[in-house]
Amino acid sequence: MIISLPEKFPIGTLKKQENNQAFIENGILKIGRDCKFSNIMYGLTYMMKGDRICYYCGKTISKKEMTLDHVYPRDFGGPSITDNLVPCCQECNNDKNNFTHQQYKEILLARQNGTAKQLKEEFYRQHEELRKKKMYSLPEHWIEEVKLSEIQILYLDSFNYKATKKYKDSKKFYNMYEMLRRPIVVDRKNNILDEFILYLFAKDKKLDKVPTIKLENVQIR
Ligand SMILES: [Zn+2]
Secondary structure (H helix, E strand, O other): OOOOOOOOOOOOOOOOOOOOOEEEEOOEEEEOOOOOHHHHHHHHHHHHHOOOEOOOOOOEOOHHHEEEEEOOOHHHOOOOOHHHEEEEEHHHHHHHOOOOHHHHHHHHHHHHOOOHHHHHHHHHHHHHHHHHOOOOOOOHHHOEEEEHHHOEOOOOOOOOHHHOHHHHHHHHHHHHHOOOOOOEEEOOOOEEEEOHHHHHHHHHOOOOEEEEEEOOOEEEO
């Protein structure tokens, strides 16, 4: 998929291209190997969507109080990319919880006639139904199946990843649904950008193909 990017980033001129810097060149977001991908996505989201007004309630709040919400929730596959993030206040973020933006809008309406509780249960049932079909609560065109052997991991220091909570959660989830918790996020050359632990889990599990979100306008440099 092509993710939303500002026309220019960073604003002003980049003096030195170091490994902890990212910039846009000819419409491609080029990310230094020492950058944390999610932090870049957070920064770009604030830059494009504002950092003072809550997307849901419209309230003006301070930068310090601002949070970022995943439009399609993390628990149901939502990636940390600009198209899936909106600035919002802590209150709305907590209230929206594990629902998609569309579901949340319907819940807010249902509150007016006292049927929000039933609707929430129905939405959870729908999320579960999708999982049973090995699908995510995400737009289908975001996801593609890629051979695990074609995915590359650059610059990973060795560490005991099997002891991490993420790895244990990935395993638990897989045992329950026989699918990865989330798609793996890769750049245009299939280099991993996000979900390293999930990738390592898939490798240990010797999976042939994995669901990925391939960002055609992003590249690790
Ligand atoms: Zn709000």
